[in-house]
Amino acid sequence: MKAEVRNLEEKFHWRMITGNEASLNRPITLPDINRPGLELAGYFNNSQVKRLVVIGGKESRYIADEMDEINQRRVFEFLTNEKTPCIIITNGQPCPPVLEEIANRKNFPVFITNSRTSIVVVNITNFLDEMLAQSVIVHAELVRVYGVGVLITGPSGLGKSEIVLDLVNRGHQLVADDRVDVYRIHNSLVGRTAQVIEGFMEMRGVGIIDVKRMYGVTSVAERSDIDFEIALESFKPDEDYDRLGLEDKEYTEYLGISIMKMKIPVTFGRPMATIIETAVKNYLLLREGFDSAKEFEERVLEEITRNQANHSEIPEPPIHDYLPAK
Numbered sequence: 001m002k003a004e005v006r007n008l009e010e011k012f013h014w015r016m017i018t019g020n021e022a023s024l025n026r027p028i029t030l031p032d033i034n035r036p037g038l039e040l041a042g043y044f045n046n047s048q049v050k051r052l053v054v055i056g057g058k059e060s061r062y063i064a065d066e067m068d069e070i071n072q073r074r075v076f077e078f079l080t081n082e083k084t085p086c087i088i089i090t091n092g093q094p095c096p097p098v099l100e101e102i103a104n105r106k107n108f109p110v111f112i113t114n115s116r117t118s119i120v121v122v123n124i125t126n127f128l129d130e131m132l133a134q135s136v137i138v139h140a141e142l143v144r145v146y147g148v149g150v151l152i153t154g155p156s157g158l159g160k161s162e163i164v165l166d167l168v169n170r171g172h173q174l175v176a177d178d179r180v181d182v183y184r185i186h187n188s189l190v191g192r193t194a195q196v197i198e199g200f201m202e203m204r205g206v207g208i209i210d211v212k213r214m215y216g217v218t219s220v221a222e223r224s225d226i227d228f229e230i231a232l233e234s235f236k237p238d239e240d241y242d243r244l245g246l247e248d249k250e251y252t253e254y255l256g257i258s259i260m261k262m263k264i265p266v267t268f269g270r271p272m273a274t275i276i277e278t279a280v281k282n283y284l285l286l287r288e289g290f291d292s293a294k295e296f297e298e299r300v301l302e303e304i305t306r307n308q309a310n311h312s313e314i315p316e317p318p319i320h321d322y323l324p325a326k
Helices: 005-012 021-023 057-066 067-081 097-106 117-131 160-169 211-215 272-287 292-312
Strands: 015-018 052-055 088-091 110-112 133-137 141-145 147-151 173-176 180-183 188-193 202-203 207-210 228-236 248-254 257-266
Touching: 005 021, 005 117, 005 207, 005 272, 015 173, 052 057, 052 117, 067 097, 097 110, 110 228, 117 173, 117 180, 141 160, 147 160, 147 272, 160 173, 160 211, 160 272, 173 180, 188 257, 207 211, 228 272, 257 272
Parallel strands: 052 088, 088 110, 147 228, 228 257
Antiparallel strands: 015 110, 133 180, 141 147, 141 173, 180 188, 202 207, 248 257
16 A cells, blocks of 8 residues: 555644645655664664654654754755655653744645654654555454454355355344455554445345344454465265365465465354354464364274273183084
């Protein structure tokens, strides 16, 4: 996605000191910030000019106490270059007059906030991480089941929307129907849908329904982490499906992040919502380190071993018992 200074201004409502409406169109391409300690000391080599500049309390005191007007002009001319999105001054510190003069001449945006520097840095980084995150569009359903973000994939016409609606009717939350926008934020996958279709579902034979109005405000979630994928497929009688869960766990990858995947066949009359709830509960147990299939296998092996031991304790009859009677 693309980000502009305007997005920051609309999100945080900082006090704008310099720049007009057009200056808010400056692009932001990096989610990082620059605390310009080295630049204030006159070292400009290897400076990342595309980062937002945050001037905190230490920088403000250094500017006021240690820098004369000539040095300030040299530094602020560099910091307000055409690639730098904007400058944010924290802790309610005043904007240096030299910076204000240069920024007005260049129509460069400078903001002041009363928030502490650490809070500003965290807020900016988190916000821009989402705005600039890698993304991909997936044809699927996304629903929160027992707090787990479940991506339900499968071919069209298999009844994914109907299954999700049944899950919503059971108290779970719809996040996205048919189109899921998947973002990589740090080392997690986050899913949501386009704002224009948020909370709506398409049902064949019924049309578009408003899930939030029909099932209540808690039936819809704006976004969700994506933890688990359930891939639905048409039942094939000749397919050898895993019945015990002892096969190696399958994973799928989106944007370089792997999540567990389970294939579930769909056939007429099968209670898919109940099966998905069961699959999610089993996933939660696996995440906690409990593997039902392996525990069952261990019990069977223990029973076999016990039976073999009991069988070996039965004494062999004397050999004469096998001889014909005289």
